[in-house]
Amino acid sequence: MKDSAVETAIGAIVIVIAAAFLFFIYSTTDKGAASGGRRVVAVFDNIGAVNVGTDVRMAGIKIGSVVAQELDPETYQARVTMAVDSNLKLSDDTSAKISSEGLLGAPFIALDPGGSDTLIDDGGEIQITQGAVDFWKLISESMFSKSDAGQAASPSPDASAPQASPGGELPEAPGALPANEQQ
DSSP states (O other), X not given: OHHHHHXXXXXXXXXXXXXXXXXXXXXHTTSSSTTOSEEEEEEESOXXXXXXXXXXXXXXXXXEXXXXXXXXXXXXXXXXXXXXXXXXOOBTTOEEEEEESXXXXXXXXXXXXXXXXXXXXXXXXXOEEEOOXXXXXXXXXXXXXXXXXXXXXXXXXXXXXXOOOTTSOOOOOTTOOOGGGOO
């Protein structure tokens, strides 16, 4: 009887610790706060790896997260809805840019404040956006443009060198004997 009371107490302690751990994880990952804040929408040509839960930052500090994304069937652009801190006043010339933490880092949406006195209302749209940069496309374009540039920048033929005629024959040098008279 004494052993079962100790086992029950230890089991209760384990359950309390697990519940505290889950609460800590839930509160620090902002999954519980994703629905709060003011919602703003931004439309991008390409959102790359941005998903629901992606950070929204201003000056490097997290101010919100992405709460929804959808493809506009008419323009084929991505509509991203973000929940940002309701204490922030975003002007109507605020810009949104998809960036990443280094070359292979996680993506986030960076908001740059504008200077206008007109503010974006809850549910309003950020008009100035820049989509994700496709690094592989840039690298391949850089590689191919260098090889094309190398061909285009090849030296022009020397004007003093003999040039082949349209028939493929080289002109004779001045004072040289014709080909049929040479020995």
